Amino acid sequence: MKRRIVLFTLVLFALAVPVFAQEAAEAAQEGAGNTSVWKYFAAALAVGVSCIAGGIAVGQIGAAAMGAMSENPELSGKALPYAGLAEGICLWGFLVALLIMIL
Template identity: 70%
Template sequence: MTKRIIALAASFLIMGAASLFAQETAGYEAEAQAAETQTVEQTEQAPAQSDSGLSGAIKYIAAAIAVGFACIGGAMAVGKIGAAAMGAMSENAELSGKALPFVGLAEGICLWGFLVALFIIIM
C-alpha cells in the first residue's frame, strides 16, 4: 500500500513539474510572438496582460490531477470487474455478452476525467 502511495505521489510530482515547464514555455512563445508583431506606434501603449503565472500553472496541475485520479480509479475498476467477468465466463460462456459491457462502463471513468481536464484547461 505504501508503494502505491509513493508511486502516486511521484507521478503527481512529475506531472506537476511538466505542467509548470509547459506553462513557462507557452508564456515565452507568446511574448516572442507579441514582440515580433508589435509596431512602433504600439510601443507607447501598455502591453496587454495575458493569463500566465501561477493561475495558469494551477490549471494544468488541476487537469493532471483530474486525469490521474480518473485513470487510476478506472484501472482499479477494470481490474476487479475484468477478473470477475473472466471468472464468470470460464464457468458459463453465455455470460460473455452480459459481462463485457460492465468493463466498458468502468473504462468510461477515464473519459470523464479527460473531459473534466479539458474543461479546466479551456475555461
C-alpha cells in the first residue's frame, strides 16, 4: 500500500512540473520587457546606497582614528581593520548588484 502511495505521488509530481513550467514561461513572456528596466534600477540602487553608506562610515572611522592616533601613535595599526570593514560595505553592494544583473 505504501508503494502505491509513493508511486502515485511521484507520478503526480512528474506530471505537474510541465504544467507549472508552461505557466511560468507564459508569465515571463508577458512581463519580459518591463523586468529588465527594474533590474538595472535595482543594481544601480544597490551600488549607490552601499557606496554612499561606506563613504560615510569610512569618513567617521577615519576622523576618529586620526583623533586617537594624535593622542597615542601606537593605535595606528588597530584602526586599519575598522576602515577595511567599512569599505567592505561597498564590496557587498557591488556583489549584490552583480547577482541582480546575472539572475
